[in-house]
Amino acid sequence: MDTMKAAVLAEPGRFEVKDVPLPQVGPGDALIKVERCGICGTDIHIFNGHYAADKLPLVPGHEFAGTVATVGSDVSHLSVGAKVIADINIGCGHCYYCRRNEILNCAEMQQVGITRDGAFAEYVSVPARLVIPAPESAGFELLALVEPVACVVRAARKAGVSFGQSVVILGAGPIGNLHIQMMRLVGAAPIIVVELSEERAAMARAAGADVVITDPAAVGATVREWTGGRGADVVIESVGLPALYKQAFELIRPGGHVAAFGLTGPDDTVAVNILDTILRENSIKGSVAGMGEDMHDALTLLSHGRFKVDAFTSAAYPLASIQDAFDSLAARPGDLKTQIVI
Known part of the structure; x- marks a missing residue:
């Protein structure tokens, strides 16, 4: 077999599902037969032409799970047929940043499905050192959530949230919902969510938010009410709007932190x-992708049922219908995640 089916984003807003060459497998690589791949917010940015536009045409997709199809000649730790996931962040492996698990800062960094072809395809090739064996009992729909959960695991680490700290989460879309659940796991309290969609607000409450604010005019007063008048210890901006980042700085307490x-x-x-930042000793830290041990921890948490995932696994489209899946996303706010079945 020399070709495979893949969804190629030919230009912003337009997929072509067609036959493409099978990915090359080097001596240290593994070829993964993709079973499921979730649509990420980053994929939506790429689809809309707002991110990585210089990489098109591209096969996106990085929230994937599958089985090992074949391995390179130097690979001995993976078995063909094994159920796996993979860390999508590919660094050189030996620089200062790679040693510190800050791979996004590696000068040679690539990301599967973002800067190189990804998993909206029948097969994807990745360095075997980044492939992670998964429990055989776990379903592919669950395993395809490991990468986004790893992102909130890392964000929690970067934010340094500890027991009893107040957290405001701006936006309760797919990643915001995962932030809510992650904050419960690390012991944050209260968890305050700002979400204008009534449907997603209800889902935020079900995910564990202590209070959900749907009225923009009530945000400041409500946050102060629930934090003893101080403001939040941590505010997580999970939407990506400059106006919300401005609001995040307004909602933290003196000494608070914007994630x-x-x-x-x-x-x-x-x-x-x-x-003001100096005198109040405020801080900001960026975080966007889970990598290294974040992936292993996310796999462990999901495997042991620490996240509510029904709203993330109910919507599935075949690869041939990927254009419809992307075009209909805005009309399906109740589907926190859409997965492509390969």
């Missing part, structure tokens, strides 16, 4: 009062 997660446009900026 920057939502992707904005490449030229978007937010004015920060430097003196």
